Amino acid sequence: xxxxxQPTEMTATEGAIVQINCTYQTSGFNGLFWYQQHAxxxxxxxxxxxxxxxxxxxxxxxxxxxxxxxxxLLLKELQMKDSASYLCAGSARQLTFGSGTQLTVLx
Amino acid sequence: DxxxxxxxxxxxxxxxxxxxxxxxxxxEHNRLYWYRQTLGQGPEFLTYFQNEAQLExxxxxxxxxxxxxxxxxxxxxxxxxxxxxxxAMYLCASSLTGDHEQFFGPGTRLTVx
Numbered sequence: 001x002x003x004x005x006q007p008t009e010m011t012a013t014e015g016a017i018v019q020i021n022c023t024y025q026t027s028g029f030n031g032l033f034w035y036q037q038h039a040x041x042x043x044x045x046x047x048x049x050x051x052x053x054x055x056x057x058x059x060x061x062x063x064x065x066x067x068x069x070x071x072x073l074l075l076k077e078l079q080m081k082d083s084a085s086y087l088c089a090g091s092a093r094q095l096t097f098g099s100g101t102q103l104t105v106l107x
Numbered sequence: 108d109x110x111x112x113x114x115x116x117x118x119x120x121x122x123x124x125x126x127x128x129x130x131x132x133x134x135e136h137n138r139l140y141w142y143r144q145t146l147g148q149g150p151e152f153l154t155y156f157q158n159e160a161q162l163e164x165x166x167x168x169x170x171x172x173x174x175x176x177x178x179x180x181x182x183x184x185x186x187x188x189x190x191x192x193x194x195a196m197y198l199c200a201s202s203l204t205g206d207h208e209q210f211f212g213p214g215t216r217l218t219v220x
Contacts, residue, residue: 033208042198042211043150087149093163094140095209097149 004098006088011104016078020101022071022088029090032064032071037085037100046073048091078105111212113199119218120189127185128215132201139182140209141174142198143167150198156182157205189219 004024012018022032031050035043049055049064049071061074073086085100112131120126132139137158142150153172154164158179168174171189176182186193196216200209 030206035211042213045208045210048208089149093205094152094155095142095150096152099147100149 004088004090004096006086006098006101008099009102009104011106012078013106014078014080017074017076018078018103020073020075020086020088020103022073022098024069024071024088024090024098028092029096031091032062033089033091033095034060034062034071034073035087035089035097037087039084043087046086075103080105080107111199111201111210113197113212113215115215116213117216117218119220121220122189122191124189125185125187126189126217127183128197128199128217130182130184130199130201130212132181132199133210134180136201136203136210137179138202138205138209139176140200140202141182141184142200144196144198144214145194153184186217189217191219193217194219 006022033048034046036046037043047062049062052064052066054063059076064071083105085102087100088098089095114129118126140155141153143153144150152165153168154174156176159176171187174184196214198214199212202209
């Protein structure tokens with residue numbers, strides 16, 4: 001199987017840093033995607049990791065360890081608009097999504 | 108071309124009726140995917156096309172579901188004899204190849220009464 005696990009909910013304060021973890025079974029995936037989804041909207045692409053290590057893109061960074069089946073999304077300098085669901089997805093012939101982590105940013 | 112479009116955005120139907128949804132991908136994208144999403148869950152893969160060829164179908168795609176991409180451009184997803192359990196958001200996505208990020212459309216929200 002290709003189960004993907006991520007926390008259901010997280011809460012953080014505006015201006016803070018938050019790390020959203022994602023674990024998956026190590027076989028079958030070529031890489032790991034992160035998507036952001038606001039309520040009632042389509043998912044939008046944030047990052048794609050194929051190799052081990054950290055990929056930084058502005059306020060968002062994503063890390064992958066293929067041997068450990070582990071990834072995280074790091075959000076810095078949180079803003080209210082970052083309140084959304086963050087979806088971890090393993091990439092094979094198609095994407096296999098986790099259930100998403102609902103992040104609430106408080107003032 | 109500003110992105111993936113889907114039509115209709117909302118569909119309310121009675122149980123037992125047939126419905127058809129359309130997806131127009133980003134024009135140069137060869138891959139087109141259909142997903143289904145219910146509240147509080149991530150999207151679940153249904154099927155995907157490489158140009159006009161349907162290459163994979165999920166076990167979720169019962170024989171009441173059929174998808175086509177006749178000319179390798181737009182795609183349709185038809186659900187026959189709808190059931191209340193079919194109520195969900197149906198998302199279409201496209202990508203340049205299988206190794207590129209997928210761009211999602213706004214989705215079609217189906218409600219079966």
